[in-house]
Amino acid sequence: MxxxxxxxxxxxxxxxxxxxxxxxxxxxxxxxxxxDIVIVWGPALASVGLSFTSWDGIGDIHWVGGDNYENLVQDYPAFWPAVRHNLLWIAFLGLVATPFGLFLAVLIDRGIRFSRFYQSVLYMPVVLSLAVVGFMAQLLLGTDQGVVNTILNDPHDPVDWLGDSDINLWMMMLAASWRHTGYVMILYLAGLKSVDPALKEAAAIDGANERQTFFRVTLPTLRPVNVIVGVITVIEALRAFDIVYAVNKGRNGLELLSVLITDNIIGEASRIGFGSAIAVVLLGVSLGFIVTFLVQELRGAREK
Structure with missing residues (x-):
């Protein structure tokens, strides 16, 4: 039986x-x-193929080999500034906005008064598109009737926050960080809620203070959240487009790779092959960052 x-x-x-x-x-x-194949990988592979051609979207497609990439690197003056701006964008979001979002999540997780209210207020910018954030930046930083210049009370010599190529990129990164910080805060807050309180109690019994407990117990436990936040940060930085396009169409110090792709593919002089080459470069940069980050994080998790 x-x-x-x-x-x-x-x-x-x-x-x-x-x-x-x-x-x-x-x-x-x-x-x-x-x-996924039709919407994501199909166009991506098509862009790789078109990057080796010359095509205006209407006439015949002509094979040009690597000429688009050679012209992009050597004869396109806006390319290297755009690459530098995108790398600065990644660094700013990764080193300023993301740690600040983690800091806010830790504060709210401690159960401070009105934590629900703070959580809602800080998350609210996430529901806005970057284009709306760009329009809001114009209202705040404009030279004519901008709120910031009005507060500074110098109508005869206003600061051109959005037109000065030395500072407008930093203003746009600051505006994008306002939105990004709330997103990071929510992700880390969810991760902090899942940390086992017994681990913190054991660390306290061993004599660890709050700072030691956070960096040696809590933060290593948040490794899966760190992976998600790192990937999202890179993606958010490299796909930034609408916020600078809403301000001045990505000109005069606000050049980004995404703007160059748009200008060449759907601009007045349609150069789909050349624009596809820029798109492939952007894809390569994003995959390089994301794959390297994932490998390092997964290797560290395996060693533990």
């Missing part, structure tokens, strides 16, 4: 899927994969 019962249990555990089950799984998995 025990052997028969074990056999029946084994049959139940190894029950084969019916054709209906396979069909349902195929539909549920096949549709998202198909959409």
């Amino acid at each position: 025990p052997q028969k019962t074990a056999r029946r249990a084994g049959r139940r555990a190894t029950r084969r899927f019916t054709r209906r089950d396979i069909a349902v799984l195929g539909v549920l998995l096949g549709i998202p994969v198909l959409l």
Whole structure:
């Protein structure tokens, strides 16, 4: 009897899927994969192919090999400033906005008064698009009737926060960080809520203070959240487009790779092959950052 019962249990555990089950799984998995291929990987691979051609979107496609990349590096003056600006954007979000979001999450997690209110207020910018943030920056930093220049009370010599190429990029990064900080705060707050309180209690019993407990116990526990935040930070920095385009169409110190792609593909002189080459460069930079970050984080988690 025990052997028969074990056999029946084994049959139940190894029950084969019916054709209906396979069909349902195929539909549920096949549709998202198909959409991902058509919407994401299809255009990405098409851009890689078009980057080796010369095409205006209407006439014949002509193969030019690596000429687009050579012209991009040697004869396109806006390329290297755009690369530098994108790298600065990544550094600013990663070294300023992200740590500040973590700091706010730690404060709210401690249960300070009106924490729900602060959480809602700090998260509110996340629901705004970067284009709206750009328009708000114009209202605040404009030279005519901008709020900041009005407060400074110098109408005869206002600071051109958005027109001066030495400072406008920093103002845009600050505005983008206002939105990014709330997103990071929510992610880290969710991670902090999942940390086992017993770990903190054990660290306190061993004599660790709050700072030591955070850096040696809490922060290592947040490694999965760190991976998510790192990837999101890189993506947010490299896809920044609408905030600078809303201010001055990405000119005069606000050049970004995403703006150059738009100008060359759908601009007045449509150069789809050349614009695709810039898009491939942007894809390579983003994959380089993301893959390196993921490998380092996963390797560190495996060593622990």
